[in-house]
Amino acid sequence: MTPHVYLLGTADTKSDELIYLRSVLAENGVQTLIVDVSTSRLSVPADISAQTVAACHPDGAAAVFCGDRGRAITAMSEALERFLPGRTDLAGVIGIGGSGGTAIVAPALQALPIGLPKILISTVASGNIEPYVGESDIAMIYSVVDLQGLNRISRAVLANAANAMAGMIRHRYTLPPESRPAIGITMFGVTTPCVTEAIRVLAHDFECLVFHATGSGGKSMEHLVAQGVIRGVLDITTTEFCDFVAGGIFPCEATRLDIIARTKVPYVGSCGGLDMVNFGAIETVPERYRDRVFVRHNPFITLMRTTPEECRQMGRLIGERLNRCDGPVRFFYPEEGFSQLDCPDHPFYDLEADEAFRDALLATLQQTADRHFISLPLAMNDPAFAQAMAGELIQLFKEN
Template sequence: MKHVYVVGTADTKGPELAYLADVIANTGVPVILVDVGTRAPTIKVDVTAREVAGYHADGAGAVLSGDDRGVAVAAMSVAFSNFVTSRQDIAGIIGIGGGGGTSIVTAGMRGLPYGLPKIMVSTLASGDVGPYVDISDIIMMPSVTDFAGLNQLSRLILHNSGQAISGMALSAYQSSDERQSVGLTMFGVTTQCVTSMVEHLNSTYDCMVFHATGVGGRTMDKLVDDGVLSGVLDITTTEVCDLLVGGVLPATKARLDAIARTGVPYVGSVGALDMVNFWAPDTVPAAFAGRLFYHHNTNVTLMRTTPEECRLIGTWIGRKLSACSGPVRFFIPERGVSALDIEGGDFFDPEADAALFSAIEDAFEVTADRRIERLPLHINDPAFAKAAVDTFLSII
């Protein structure tokens, strides 16, 4: 039997947890109440904090024996992650918490599969939730009031969140799509290319397009590792620019490692490697004063990469791809890498592009199944999209 797991610190949030569990149980969904507090609970729970703490590699004592709350919260986060990812009976999971509880519960939620319902009712949900959600599909719901006893508003919020998790658990999505899934990366300046690719592929493959904002690339890599994606068309590798130059939408150093680990069929290109991303103009570091900028909107500022930066970026990508043992095809569009990098465009810079292309080729180790090819086309030319798709179909 599947259950909705209701999770929180029963030492400080007991009445709220009990109320939420009752709301869910009254919908007919079985509930398991889990305590992740570090002191004695104030209500009866189904899984005690000591049981959860026992999932820490160093045992429950590493979680519950100290007086330092920060250390205890960090240790309980690890233990809860191990606990919850070991369970096979979760229909959904809902947590409540302030700073400590949110940190503990979302640490476990992030390890659960996409699509498994996850709601975190938190005092922090109206702020920067990036560290708690990361690349998961956690729903953050503001608690509005603090968790300091039940009141008219907190009952309303907990009732709504309980009904939400119950509805998701009772009506679990079942896919009837038998197509293999493939991943594609896209930015606004490569939309024309990637949209064309999807049109070519959609009748045969389930196309998952990821916005190349750092999070998008990491999500795609995780799905490659998880075996969800059967192949990748990584046309927009722009996240590497922000990683190496210092923009606000960076990849991590692990970008492309999943391709190497799995050997998944890979077709890549240099989409949007002409730009580094910043927020509003006044957020651009002083070190970049005097550079060529394009104001995408009031909150996004793009900076053109220089030949020197392009050489650095190209070398990094070439070396990463050379570690891949599966089928790799990498295409270089000689007439521009983005909608801005086109003759007459704001970022048109043949010298910088030449430096990028040469650096990739110099660092790229060609084998029978790892090839690089130049095309006398712009990246958004329909013929470029078709060439990339045709090659992808030949290797997958």
């Protein structure tokens, strides 16, 4: 079947832009299909009509063409998410839209496999794009002007996106055959030595995929676990729980570790970065925290030491999550500190807070033959600690 780049947009209002994208891609020898995701009942030219897409909604097209804009956008988004992944000729996707069109298109793009080229040109791409990108590899491009007809700005932006897509199509990366199982590893700057040593131990037998523990990193890792790409997890850096508990800027979601529980993949976790909450520049730190211990990581990030009570909350929270995991679980506790900042003569050294986490975790965790707590008289970044964690993951793979 001939491969196509799908051009997604509300053709009742964005027809000129979709046709222009098609013309630029045609100049590059790329074939396209225009997919209308309008929620009006207007009949507009498109290769795939809005009625065809809407029919994929579980409740049929009537759920989309309901006359209520908010409900219609939500329903069309759900219909598109069901329509798009089943297309066997799909070589890439370009979506365009304002706030409504972006809301329709983004979830469907998130559902597509990582590595499939996907571009989203949007009027909201200069703001917080996390809800639109999620754990996917969507390339978002800010439209600068509103997508309301063609002009000198919109033509340039659309042409750049189309040419970028053409380049991705021409130079498609092909995954080599899998020779080693992939494992996910979480890292922060303050746990880098631990992760580096763990990779050294694991690299011969595993492909190590490292995720920056900034909220989206943990989600991305678990997303790939759910897809079966990642076969085991070395969750060295669980710092996202700090921001979840204390309101920092890099929180995990309430569902953190749920995918680990559901898939039962081998899991080895630890306390990396549980000594710190992340905020933006110092002036953005909430007033209620002004008397706490801080480190200015850089002009844009301020770190705050966690208290014994916050550590107790995290111990209970992580313990409850681990109790849901019926697969092999090991949780390592570094008795001499959780990060590069949590060691003697460093600003976050606080064994009372660390031990509050340990005590709460032990009081909550239901240890079984497959779920163990392991305490070592080492710091997080001691090479021997990384070697112990990596060795345990290797053993779990041998046993499972």
